Amino acid sequence: MSKPSIVKGTRDFGPQQMVRRNYIFGTIRSVYEKFGFQPIETPAMENLSTLMGKYGEEGDQLLFKILNSGNFSEKIGQSDVEEGYKKLTTKISEKGLKYDLTVPFARYVVMNRSDLAMPFKRYQIQPVWRGDRPQKGRYREFYQCDADVVGTDSLVCEAEIVLMIHEVMNAFGINFSLKINNRKILTGLSEAIGAVGQEGTLAVAIDKLDKIGKEKVLEELAEKGFSEDSLSKLDPIFGIAGTNQENFLKLEELFENSETGKQGIDELKQVWNYLSAFGLSEENIELDITLARGLSYYTGAIFEVKALGVQIGSITGGGRYDNLTGAFGAPGLSGVGISFGVDRIYDVMEELNIFPDNQSVTTKLLFCHFGKEELNYALPLLQMARLAGLNSEVYPDVSKIKKQLDYADRKQIPYVCIIGSEEMKSGKLTFKNMSSGEQEKLDFEEILSKLR
């Protein structure tokens, strides 16, 4: 008796939504393919050993774990229960829903590397699951559209990713800001201010710069144990707000004594060089040294795209990870990739009202009829229409013509063919245009040629 409901943070998609979602998927897919990426898929679930420890502690907590089948309680005793849920979890669950597409991809690469042409460029469009608390633009099941290249550390890949982002966003008509940073710059920063190994804390704090301001950031860092000296050295970076070129210069000064930092700068400059070779103007690309991103596996470039004019999280993100496959026993494979968040792109386009009009998947021609005989008469014609490649259907029940036309109307079927005793006798069918209301008597051949 209870009303049906749907799992928190998940959604159903109706026909109209699916048309739009497929449009988004299709656009992204065609751009990926244009850049030489090939599709793969991986299972919805992975072994927990594959997933755990790849996303940081917080990520581990957001993993959906799958209870072992059968009698999962067989092997646990009172002592296991007392040890707490974390240890217990490992005894009753060994699989989980995938949290992103990158880690399963890394697993795939390691398992198949002898068959892959390196560098391997793959794209992957699949749902992922996170046990997050839902809010605007955040769902527990959502699609990612990933494209990654592994087996090369060429910065051409980074540049091509930037190109693909532009192409996709322009196709959708979304105004966006694209921010780029490099993990090595963050590391260099911590070295430059004499807080080696603290780049994580540092990144988290300066990430909040535009939200809480310089004073609060310094306060937070002081609390976390950064010395006065370090903080004073940090000061110049707060002044960074010029053009990308100016910022590069400032950073180079700061990184006099940091090899890693210099390397980060060099990498980014190289990306910029490639982009200009591709002829991309750099209005939409911004160096943002406060960009940190939480996923712990990034080691080089970091990307983040936000839609302008809509209050929602990032709609695309990515970066380079030098050693992801190392966790699966194949060190030395560098990879870089991005992920478009379809669900957020959908929300953005919905909010900005920029979906193309008149997109629908529907029947072109409906056969309406007055009875059993007429229905039978319609079937061969229906088959002919379909052979001609026309989306067409017959109203399957014998019922009032009013109801049948109403059905056509609701489904926005543009043309109907009405068959009654008169039509069967003469062979001239009533062909009606639903939007204009006009109708005429035509041979079926004539109808087909009209619709073609």
Added chain:
RNA sequence: CAGGAUGUAGCUCAGUCGGUUAGAGCGCUGGUUUGUGGUGCCGGAGGUCGUGGGUUCGAGCCCCAUCUUCCUGCCCA
């Protein structure tokens, strides 16, 4: 996980100070020439007011708990 809102018909929402039989619009359904939809007119169905307790002569309204959804933070796509 923290803070703030929310829940009344299929949907969007009214519902006064706690007071009789809980309303509207849209949608649905039937009729309005038994061969014509999308605009008109007439009728009809549909609600355990999120759930569970409590206060009261009396609760949609007040109190407590719980769940849902949404928003903000953190984090992310």
